[in-house]
Amino acid sequence: MDSTSGKAFLSVLFAAPPGGQLLFSPLIGWCSNRMSSVRILFVLLTALYIFSNALYSVIELFCVPQRKYIMLIARFGFGIATSINTISRAYISAATKFSERTKTIAICSLSQTLGLLVGPLLQSLISLLGKDGVVLCGLRLNMYTSGGWICALGGTMFLLLLSPSTFVHRTIAFKEAQNNKGKSSLMENNRSLHLFPICMIITGYGLLMFFYVSFQTTLSPIALDQFSWSHEESLYYLGILLTVGTLCSCLIYLLLPYLSKTYNEHNVFVYIAILPLFLSQMMMIPTVEHKLEASVSRSDNSTAALLGCTQEWCKSVPTISRYQLSISYGMLCISFSVGIAITQTILSKLLGARPQGHWMALYTSVGGIARIMGPGTMLIYIQYGPHYLFGLGTIVTGLMLLWIWFYRKLLHIDTKLATNVREEQDHTGFQ
Numbered sequence: 207m208d209s210t211s212g213k214a215f216l217s218v219l220f221a222a223p224p225g226g227q228l229l230f231s232p233l234i235g236w237c238s239n240r241m242s243s244v245r246i247l248f249v250l251l252t253a254l255y256i257f258s259n260a261l262y263s264v265i266e267l268f269c270v271p272q273r274k275y276i277m278l279i280a281r282f283g284f285g286i287a288t289s290i291n292t293i294s295r296a297y298i299s300a301a302t303k304f305s306e307r308t309k310t311i312a313i314c315s316l317s318q319t320l321g322l323l324v325g326p327l328l329q330s331l332i333s334l335l336g337k338d339g340v341v342l343c344g345l346r347l348n349m350y351t352s353g354g355w356i357c358a359l360g361g362t363m364f365l366l367l368l369s370p371s372t373f374v375h376r377t378i379a380f381k382e383a384q385n386n387k388g389k390s391s392l393m394e395n396n397r398s399l400h401l402f403p404i405c406m407i408i409t410g411y412g413l414l415m416f417f418y419v420s421f422q423t424t425l426s427p428i429a430l431d432q433f434s435w436s437h438e439e440s441l442y443y444l445g446i447l448l449t450v451g452t453l454c455s456c457l458i459y460l461l462l463p464y465l466s467k468t469y470n471e472h473n474v475f476v477y478i479a480i481l482p483l484f485l486s487q488m489m490m491i492p493t494v495e496h497k498l499e500a501s502v503s504r505s506d507n508s509t510a511a512l513l514g515c516t517q518e519w520c521k522s523v524p525t526i527s528r529y530q531l532s533i534s535y536g537m538l539c540i541s542f543s544v545g546i547a548i549t550q551t552i553l554s555k556l557l558g559a560r561p562q563g564h565w566m567a568l569y570t571s572v573g574g575i576a577r578i579m580g581p582g583t584m585l586i587y588i589q590y591g592p593h594y595l596f597g598l599g600t601i602v603t604g605l606m607l608l609w610i611w612f613y614r615k616l617l618h619i620d621t622k623l624a625t626n627v628r629e630e631q632d633h634t635g636f637q
Contacts, residue, residue, distance in 0.1 A: 228575060261279065455543040471548055472615070472617035479544040
């Protein structure tokens with residue numbers, strides 16, 4: 207819709223949502239700590255979410271020179287609206303008992319993953335509308351605008367669920383701490399904040415997000431270079447790989463409460479999150495003797511297309527096999543699925559019953575920084591090849607694995623607290 211927009215502006219659009227989330231998450235976390243109920247923030251951010259998606263869908267109504275800036279505003283507003291994750295995490299920590307937090311956070315992460323699975327499927331269905339689509343009440347409904355309208359409709363439904371008759375603010379964690387007899391007082395508990403394990407868990411989350419985004423960004427160029435696929439073949443095969451990876455993630459979320467109860471959360475974080483992340487990076491280092499072809503020319507209906515690897519390093523770097531890519535991505539999906547849920551669980555338990563808006567804002571902001579920096583690794587791949595990209599990734603994740611493994615006991619949460627509280631609930635009737 208705007209011929210003056212190029213790839214440079216497209217990169218700005220990609221950075222706008224995480225940038226908006228990064229800038230506004232601390233403010234929203236600060237506000238959530240000072241409000242008696244999170245409903246107001248939920249309503250405001252959901253309304254912004256609806257507005258941003260609706261604005262995205264009506265860009266065609268604006269003049270051509272304004273369209274790209276309107277889209278930038280829409281995406282930036284969408285990024286601010288996603289700061290709702292900050293207060294969602296803080297509220298889950300406040301509205302759940304110690305013993306049920308892992309399961310609740312796993313269900314929350316599962317719902318997010320299902321959204322990532324359903325979204326592309328809906329996009330495939332609405333692509334049947336084509337570029338022209340239909341015009342209703344002066345608004346065009348086509349393969350591009352339908353996604354925004356669907357999101358706006360979903361936001362409207364969520365807004366209705368936030369009414370006082372369906373959503374009541376609860377502070378279960380605070381009441382649980384008050385009922386924890388025989389322990390230090392709630393004020394003393396709030397003063398004892400162990401910064402080192404908290405910083406360690408937030409750093410681990412940031413690295414998980416960074417390498418996941420980095421791998422997702424470089425996945426398509428790697429497939430095009432290593433396997434000499436066309437763009438159509440790349441979309442088809444990588445679509446299958448991403449779908450299978452998402453289904454594996456859903457299965458992991460369902461198993462996470464059992465794994466945490468059996469092996470303790472700090473061990474799950476080390477051996478089922480950080481270790482697979484390290485292995486996924488190491489496995490992508492090319493080791494096969496066969497060298498890449500500089501280019502492959504195919505003809506289709508008298509049209510020649512240049513396929514394969516065309517960078518300078520292609521002449522000396524071995525290939526990455528399809529098995530390497532598939533297994534590595536599978537390990538990354540396991541690592542990311544477990545890591546995202548378990549880091550939030552451990553962080554909320556380390557923080558205790560205190561208001562967690564500030565810390566969850568920091569947690570979300572670190573993820574936003576990782577999402578902004580992750581695509582930058584594409585430059586390393588283009589300039590120097592997979593040896594440098596995944597070699598550096600192996601070194602960084604290996605050092606992270608050693609660091610967290612050495613101090614893993616600091617992340618251990620005493621489960622006796624939950625047992626004592628459950629016993630007291632039988633007598634007090636607390637819920």
